[in-house]
Amino acid sequence: MVSFLHTADLHLGLRLTRFPDHVVKKLQDARFQAIERILEEARSRHVDFVLIAGDLFDDHSVDNRLARRAFEILASSEVPVYVISGNHDPLVPGGIWDRDPWVNADSGKVRFLRERKPVEVQRDVVLYPCSVFCKTSLEDPTAWITPSDVDAGCIRIGMAHGSYNCRPGLPENDHLIAENVAQTRQLDYLALGHWHSRQIFPDSTGITRVAYPGVHEPMRYQASEEIRTGWTPYADNPNRQEFRDDGRGEILHVTIDGPGAPPQIQAVEVGRLRWEQHARELQNEEDLSRLIDEIATDPHREQRVLRLEVSGSLSAKAHSRLQELREIMEARYAYGELVDEDVQLVAEEFELKEIAGSGVTARVFSRLREESREHDLQVRHSAEAALAALYDIAAEAKS
């Protein structure tokens, strides 16, 4: 019997560009914290080892400090940690794996498996590591695995990084791994990395021997089509479904009783943060008040990376409270982004009088309000921008 944790795509040193500096640091730290949680899980679950199926690093040229930090955390593990390279951190000469301390990670707790050759990780358990040497390749990384009598009676576990060729339309240079590979290569389990959401592939008998664990720490908003982090995968289409995560970080705990036995697979959440994206429509101040309460009192707010898109129309007074909402989100959340461009400011008559008076300003206001209802988007947007500026100035004049 063997029990291990399967994770992949940790993307340490993740390239994040669309956040303020302090948030970037927070998000990067979370990824390391999640690794610590993996090791804790390994300890508490008494697993035999941990598999990291590629893309431990976001790039082969991440800086050495970061590489060392990752190494040190993993080296503190009580059980061996087996690592292969992925398409983001391929095994290239001079790359991360060629540098200290990873260049020497062939003994001790952390083992980087650079060669494609079977490794007996423990008695009767053979690991077939399939490191990746290039960002893209037409080659099936598991192609070298051949069934052999030598391993007869062993639990055979494959570890590879690439796209499981389970559906049409996948790019052919994306390290495609043949379907039914577990069967053809006589593997009890193939621990895959590359895809960012948890995916399991049961065979015709309903037994799952191939799985992607998803990311250990989320790196984009849940199911968001648009990448709002600045991160891009090293694949043809950055918006491919495979690279969308679930907004939460998970790993798989796999237990195999013996050769040929069906693996028991359990998902374990280890992610530090949860990424969420919500849209709300606001019709009046009450709506906004409710939303503010809700946001302010979320018990998990410190673990949330929240993007909140609001739309609708608000009176001038209510509109000014959006700032309150923004401040709450910025102050209390791991990261809070309020998108309120679609909220129209519809001043009440009495407000208008108060803000604009009865002279030229009032006329300017009414012109802008008319224009902000125009169909022409350009006219509308410039009117809205001008209106917002004018409200702001009027508010200042008032004070």
Place this chain on the structure above:
Amino acid sequence: MRLRAFRVENWRSIRRLNIADLGDGVTLLHGPNGTGKSSLVAAIRACLLDVDHDSGSAEIRAAVPSGTNESPEVAVEFETGGDVYRITKRFSPRKDGFALLERQTGFGWKTEVDESKQAGRRVREILGAKSSAANWFGLLWLNQGIIELSESVTADMDLRTAIINTLGGMVTPRDREIEKLLKARAGEYLTATGRDKARSRLKLLKDTKLPEAEQQVAELREERRRLDGSIAHADELRRKIDLLKQQIKQAEEEETQLKKRLAQLEPVKEKREALQSQVASAEEKQQSLQLKLQQWRDTCAKLDEAVGTTKTLQGELKTALAGHDAHQGAFESARQATLASGNDIATLRVRLRELEAQRVMQKLGTAREEIAEMVAERSALQEKLSNANTPAIKAPSAAELKQLAASWRSLQADEARLSAASAQLQIEPEETRSVQATVDGQSIELELTAGTLRNLDWHSQAELVVPGFGRIVLTGGAGKSDLSANEIVSARRQLAARVAQFEVALDDEEWLTQLSQRVFQQEAAEREASQIQANVKQLERQIAAREAELAKAEAALNKDDGEVETQYSPTELEEEFRKLQAEIRQLEQKLDVSRQQTSQAEDTWRNSERWVNNLRRDLAVAENNREHFAEERKELTASWQSGSTEFAESDLREFEAALQQQVAAAQQALEQRRQELQAVEQPGDADALELQAEECKNRVADLRKQHAQAREEFSEIRGRIAASEGKHAQLAEAEHTLEHIRGQLTREQTQVDAYRYLLQLFEDCRQGDIAEILDPVSQLVSRWAREIGMVDFRHAPLSKDFALEKIAISRAGAEHQLEVAQESYGAIEQLNLLVRLALGGVLAVKQPRLMLLDDPLVHADPVRHRQTMQVLTDATAGNPNGQPPTGPLQMMIMSCHPDRFAALPGLQTIDLLSCGEFAANADKSPATNKPSAEPTPLPSESPQAKENVTPTRQSVPPPQHRKKKPHTVKTTAPSKQEDDLASQRGFWD
């Protein structure tokens, strides 16, 4: 603001001027040109607003009266906001200059501000204008000659604000505050005219930070792209290295195999090599024998051919030699015949020359005779010529004849004229008598015959002395003439004398004809003589020519043959000559034939000789060949049959047969060797194997080289990728910065666009208001325009800066748009005056305003002028209930034509001359301080005047305290009659 009083001293031409109690309505200040009306306006402007008391400006220097050192002093009393103020300024940069502001109270004048600088500032505050060209002053105070609204007026924001505020415009204080804030915010990015500032945060972002960040990202991405390329290449190299390793191993194995097989094949190879060498030598021997046989055969054939040729040539030569001798004989005989013919001809030619000499001799004789004849003829002609030279009759020359004829015709004409000019007296005496008469001064004796009528012609005077009767003097005659009868008579006498020398008489009527004939004859004789002379000359020339010919012929004859005796008569000679010539021609023909034959014979002979020579040469060659080939065969035989060199012909055949046998034997030996070689086992692909082994060796070397290269490249890539450590974070950071800058730029740009748009909207909305609120003013101007006589005037919208740009007029039932600038000078002045009146009225709603017009409406015709007076009256009164509501205007008009404004109701007229003292001839140098040649007398030094010019700061005597009534005020209320009268007279009479 209204003006109440003013006092001016020592200002240009104004020595002293004191006017008080100005009314609220229209006041006309008049005086002749040069009185100082414009100076007065300038003084008021200077005192109220424009000039500080201590100013040393050119205006003040020019204001000091010429030839004096007096400081100009002006005091103005004005009412505004219910208070009456008085500002007094003495303009001098020296100590005596001061300014003082007082305010009227129930207890008289109280000093409001006594600090001079402060006083001037305070007045400007009270009046709300920095100068008399600013705010409403600029609009309502018009200097002479100003007709249009100047730019300083249209651009004056204070004025605009004042008008818009008065008209109930929509610019509220809050608007102003908001606009101010807006401008302050926009000012960070935009210039006052709405353009992007050259230096702003936005610009910095756009022009510097963004490109920098973009460049950095681009550079890092490029680096990254290159790295990715390197990675892909590294992967290729990795595979390549593996492949090369395999290939090297394979190639090495192959090489070993090949070497093994080659070692096995070595002995067979050696045997084959020996056999191959034997075959080669057999081949050589066989070829050598074959070659010898061929050579032998060739030589024998050539020898046979040479022998045959020699024989043929010898035969031919024999025949040719026989022909050659025959041709030589023929040639000799032909040459002899030709020589004989030549001798005959020579003999005949000697004879011919003799005959020719004879013929010449005969011709010489004939020539001598001809010469003699010609000499005789010449003598005859010379004789004839000498006879002809004797003159026959005396005759004048042709010129003389012409002169004589002319004289004659002149004389005849004179006589005819004389005769025509004379009077005639007819006398028929009863008895014959002789009477003494003097006719034209010539005494004649008249023989009168009784009963016979006698004519007496006279010209100037005729005197008859009739005995017994006395003297009869006839004067005058029938006509007077310039001709003198005496002169004519004398002329006739002279002519007669000239004619007489040619032996003719003048009285003879034919004299001229005779003379003419004589001249003609003489000329004919002369012509004949000259003809003869010409003939003689020709003859002489002919004779000379003949003699020359003769001499030449004689000389020729003598030289050649000496004297030749003639044997024949000429006829015989010619006959003989012809015969001889014919004979010679025959002989010559014969000679030609003979020569031709000789030449042909020679050609034939020469040809045969050449043929013989050729044959001899060919024969020599053939014989030479024969000897050569015989020798060659001999040598060949000797070389093959050692020792014996002599062969009989029959032996030759045997010899050849033996040779053939040798060749056949060699061929057979070759065939045998070849079979032996073939019999040895073929070593198969030994060579190919060797080649393969070599190629394999090279391949291994090449593969090793490639392997080394790949390793090197691989390690190079390793270095490159290793150096990229941390680039990922750098790129992320650079991208982050770029994203950040882009976001910031977008936000700021949106903000700036919003500000720009807002500024524009504010301006637009304000413009909308202005157009709206100015409309009633436009309407009022239009109404007034119609009232002053512009009947087709419909509407003239005022622009936002109150300018009239276009007017609408109605003509022939249709409305037309006209540019104001196209209107006449007068119309433009009038329209702009109406605009000023209307806007002035608007401004006067809150408090009255003073309108100051210096010499207005000078371009208006009488009718227009009179009608404008009504509008002036209305505008002065104001109409608080009108649209727009207008307030009262105080009107002060300066003019030198008081009569033009007499029609204004309630007009206050002030004759400037009666209110003060003015410098004479002031106009001549009004603007300069030059001392005039004749200094202007100072105003009378009365105590009053003295006090006025030197006031103390504490007690400025107010104008109304003067003892003298400061001015005469005449208020007119013109009757209808006066009005009509004015219009009938026309005020510029």
